[in-house]
Amino acid sequence: MNLDTLGWTAHASTWTDAPGLVPARVVSQQRGLLDILCADGPFRAMLRGNLLEDPPVVGDWVAARLLGDQALVERVLPRRTVLERRRPGGGGPQRIAANVDAVGIVNAPDRDFSPGRMERYIALVRATGAEPRLILSKADTVDDPASWIAQMPGDPLVLSAHDGAGVDALRAWIGHRTVAFLGSSGVGKSSLINALVGDEVRAVKAIADGVGRGQHTTTSRDLLVLPGGGCVIDTPGMREVGLTADADADDAFPEIAALAGSCHWRDCQHASEPGCAVQEAVLDGRIDARRVDAWRKLQREVAWEERRADVRAQRAQAREWGKTIKAVQRMRKDRGW
Secondary structure, three states, X not given: OOHHHXXXXXXXXXXXXXXXXXXXXXXXXXXXXXXXXXXXXEEEEEEOHHHOOOOOOOOOEEEEEEEXXXXXXXXXXXXXXXXXXXXXXXXXXXXXXXXXXXXXXXXXXXXXXXXXXXXXXXXXXXXXXXXXXXXEOOHHHOOOHHHHHOOOOOXXXXXXXXXXXXXXXXXXXXXXXXXXXXXXXXXXXXXXHHHHHOOOOOOOOOOOOXXXXXXXXOOOOEEEEOOOOOEEEEOOOOOOOOOOOOOOHHHHOHHHHHHHOOOOOOOOOOOOOOOOHHHHHHHOOOOOHHHHHHHHHHHHHHHHHHHHHHHHHHHXXXXXXXXXXXXXXXXXXXXXX
């Protein structure tokens, strides 16, 4: 296995030689066990104890010790990017993948097609430093793809895994980078990966009868190496796209961010404030009012998540202080102070 095909060139500067350790990339993660790829090929790997509470994720580069036909992951190399969302049901961030250069946000012309969801995905991806790109899959299933494309911000790729239309353009966009695919269940992520690889490497199920929604075919995150170079990460369908405190709503609404500097008030919410350049653009048709409403909604959500993150940080600090105080008390007792 040539490590450069896995993207090692961009990560080589993070490696420090250590006796018995080799660089490897995590390609699959399931219940505490990892599948890794290194220069010697694929290995099933276990984690050193200090990594169990904060394990590596798909896309991570790790230092591994080869032990016969298995391996032991001893440390995780510094990450260039971390793709994460707010954990469903509350709590802190949930890592999805690491060291991702770009993200294909896959949408299909069905009942789950939502410009608002796309905007959330864009903000989520931009927070990592990766490049987002909207993808309209299953374009062959509708008579007028242009009407769906018109609802998608940016410059979406239009694809059909069924007849291969647009797959070459997708392959060219990926290049030799690591690209993750995100989207709801049933939008065609696995079908696109099969088309890119040229083989049925990912299971695909039919859309549920009478519902128009996809079934959860992909149940794990996996990194696959493409024949012509580059890596793709397939992910299970997401029902919730929760933003983290690192997200910035402006990243998903560049036309609003560009005009915000011309508003009279520095903290303008683009609602009813006098001298609002954004509202003027809405009135003369340069900006869609729905986009402004969506921007305000994401702004509120990110601000709320920032407050939650502050509370979590304060509680974590209090727990550390509590541990320190108890340790000092034990030491005083042991020494009879």
